[in-house]
Amino acid sequence: MTAAPMIDVRGVVYDYPTARALHGVSFTVEAGAVLAMVGPNGAGKTTLLRCMAALDNPTEGEITVAGLDTRNDPRGVHAAIGYLPDFFGLYEELSVRQALTYAARSRGMSPADTPVAVDEAAARVQLTDRLEMRAGELSRGLKQRLAIAQTIVHRPRVLLLDEPAAGLDPEARRSLSDLILRLAGEGMTIVVSSHILAELEDYSTRMLMIRDGAVAGGGVVAAGSGARDGLRVSATFTDPPDDLAERLAAIGVTLERHDGEEVLLLAPDGEDDAALLARLVGAGLKVRAFQPARRTLEDAYLAEVTR
């Protein structure tokens, strides 16, 4: 039996008074995945995230997050998720401790559990030594960390981040990546929206492309350095046959990209690269170059664009 997805989006349409922003978007996200939601500016990513966060109701369609319907149980969804909007604000006059205490308590955490949760969240984002500072005194990067700490202090099962690295310097981006990897390692399901592929590269395991308010390509696909869907190999063949894709399929290998003589191949997970090379040669293919390759998010993006 297949486990229910952590996020299930079915036929979501969203209308603004003057335009349709989402056109029947459907996809699912498994528990524990880190989904990179990519697409150009104005594609509908933020609208979709707001619907998933139960901040806006879709015109049509349904969304369930952690088994809760966003329309019927918005407060339940709010308690189950953490959401960081692209333009977030902080209570600048509150101390970091007060801000985190309010975030925990307003998200349903008991007074007894709150102090521990506050210390834990501050430690996760490395703000322990600044707990008594006013939020307004923090730098841009530290404010970003506090905002993320506020979204995770109640230990949500799902984290939705909208352009989280916007405006951060390289060091802050690196520490954000590390944090997301740590949270993913703890089993949190994370959706990160961005139009900059490089910043998603380090931690994404899945990718969803949104374009013009609709899912582009083949829906949620494996992507990024965290993807574990098989062995990728970059190869070059001399005189590649016309039926290359069929011959590869016959030996259990998928042709992901074909660019002249150079191809990107995907073998099943657990495949040994030496064994794969032997099978290619055995299939009569003249292998000139053979190099195991990591599938970057850009590879996945381009594969979906050209699909």
Place this chain on the structure above:
Amino acid sequence: MNPEFQRNLWLEASPRRIAWAGVVLLLIYGAAVALTRNNPYGALPALGGVGAVVFVACAMLWGARASGNSILTEIADRTWDFQRLSALQPWAMTWGKLLGGSSLAWMCALTGLLMMIIAGAASRVEGLATTAVFMLALAVLLQAISLGAALIGVRKARAEGRTARASGVLGGLIIGAILLSWVAGSAGFQRGMGTEGFGALFSAGGLVDWGGRLWPAAGFRAVALSLFAAWAVVGAWRLMRLELQMQNAPVVWPAFLIFLAIFAGGFMLRTQGLAAGLAVGSLVVALSAYAAAFAEPADRVRIRQFVQFAAKGDLARAAPLIPAPLAPLLIATLLVLAAFATSTGSLMAPELGQAGALIAFLLRDLGVIALCRMGERPQRGDFSAVVALGLLYGVGGAVGWAVGRETGGAMFAPLGHAPLISLVSGLVQAAAVWALAARRLGLNAPPSAPASVPAT
């Protein structure tokens, strides 16, 4: 403790701010004592008067502003979505903001009330408790109206694609003030209308004629304001529910309208009879329809969804989307019909014609408001609607009067001289305006069509 209340206490009533407020209050009360040191009655009467002023300034002005700002500053500081994502119940959020946002204002105001009560008790002032209840109720009413107006402003701004402004709060306060003025200036107080009503409200004396009997004015005033304050808090709570993505069943709003009709009609009952009471009730409810039409977000997607669900018979999904002016329109219609049936024993022309004309013009006006507000640029819709209604009643009425005196005027207003002409004219205008409004709303478009089609 309610986390929202606690957060507001951290921000509004920090020890430093409390200390500064204490210093300012000491200076004010100290100045009052110093100025009246030669008064043969002592400083207490002056302190009582200053206390009353402090209460009005802090609880009613500062407190009302702080309550509205408890929402508007969240919008300005981009923290409102963070609040909307909380797991707090709408009621906790409402009272947390209402009391927390104005916590320092309340602390200062209560010192003033205390001074006033001590001075009043020393002078053996009659009805001191009633006056205190009245002042507290008025403060809560103004603060709740301010909070509700801010919430309405936020909803309108979101639908219209603009930033929420304090003008929404100000507009709400003015509407609340007019309502209070009307209550105080109604026939039951025998003081006339408009600003005179404010004087009557503060200096109520004698008896009030309501519900077929006479009541002591001070007590009536305190009870009535307490009830309106309770309704204002309930209204803010219902609006907060909507902001927190919860759905409201169409129960509380019609209940308030019925309360309003009973309250307004009650002033007529003993001297003018039931028919007059029903007529006044219908008038107040009809005015509420205008207020509701302007307070509703200019969201044609929501209206289209309502029409589509209603057409499919899906009442469970249609009910929370019912446009707010619909309830007062229906209730006002029923009250007008009841008023005329009560006065004549049967609904015969011309009374029926006049009743119908009143409703037809209300229907037309709601259509004009919808037409103006649901366009491509809803930001300008409110002003356009006010101008359009002004032109129809002002210029249209003048032209009609110039052409055919009462008969001509009756084509542009529901006049009693030619009720059938008013009825027919009102219905024709209402049909024309609603046909245009339906086209603008895209009500005839297929359910799958984008909201932007048709755009004109």
